Amino acid sequence: MKLPTRVAIAGLGAIGRVLARSLADGLPGMTLACAATGDRAKAKAWLAAENIACPLVGPEDFPEQSDLAVECAPAAVFERICRPMIEAGKRLVVLSAGALLPRGDLIELAKLRGAQIIVPTGALLGLDAVTAAAEGKIHSVRMITRKPPDGLRGAPYLEEHGISVDGLNEAKRVFSGSAREAAAGFPANVNVAAALSLAGIGADRTTIDIWADPAIDRNCHTIEVDSDSARLTLSIESIPSENPKTGRITPLSVIAALRKLHSPLRIGT
Secondary structure: OOOOEEEEEEOOOHHHHHHHHHHHHHOOOEEEEEEEOOOHHHHHHHHHHHOOOOOEOOHHHHHHHOOEEEEOOOHHHHHHHHHHHHHOOOEEEEOOHHHHOOOHHHHHHHHHHOOEEEOOOOOOOOHHHHHHHOOOOEEEEEEEEEEOHHHOOOOHHHHHOOOOOOOOOOOEEEEEEEHHHHHHHOOOOOHHHHHHHHHOOOOOOEEEEEEEOOOOOOEEEEEEEEEOOOEEEEEEEEOEOOOOOOEOHHHHHHHHHHHHOOOOOOOOO
């Protein structure tokens, strides 16, 4: 009998909690092995309230205690979480795709160690279609993101450039540039753009406009892809979670990706 895949979760915020509940309730072929968090007291209280048995450890303990880790923590601790798993040749599901862009060495290390880095679809409709188009030739990829101001507040790019999203009564474009620049300036906001660039033509050729829009209450993304196989126009309105920077569909995307690992029928690329 095949043993279940032991899953570690890095971060017990809006995403990690949904994953922990799902694994504790019984995701086929999976078991919740452990978790790492910045606030252990808060995490212990939440786990106890949810009646979830889950040891709290450091990310450096993940390789020994798990087969797969899900990174859903602040981008600042990305390296500490991901490198040990990759060094150990394990599988890693990455939510902070923007933090992966400047770390091509981790991808090379994964090749060397036989590890696998999985970037789930997240809030990005049509990622499978983009990866398929990339097997041919993609001419251009453009993304337009509109978020409620609360979902962008505190972003490093806004603070560095003195851009305020407070008190807006109409939509305001706060950024226009490459996916690489967007990932650096909005590390908690546009991981979808980073995932799109990884699926398609790269972070420097993928362009994105970011708008703060007080008239909306959802995270809205429109993607335009022109390729030699198809012209794609993709649009999604993602309902924010308890954390306005994160859509409710993001943790569900991770659960779907985990379910595929042991499913007898796999839908999608």
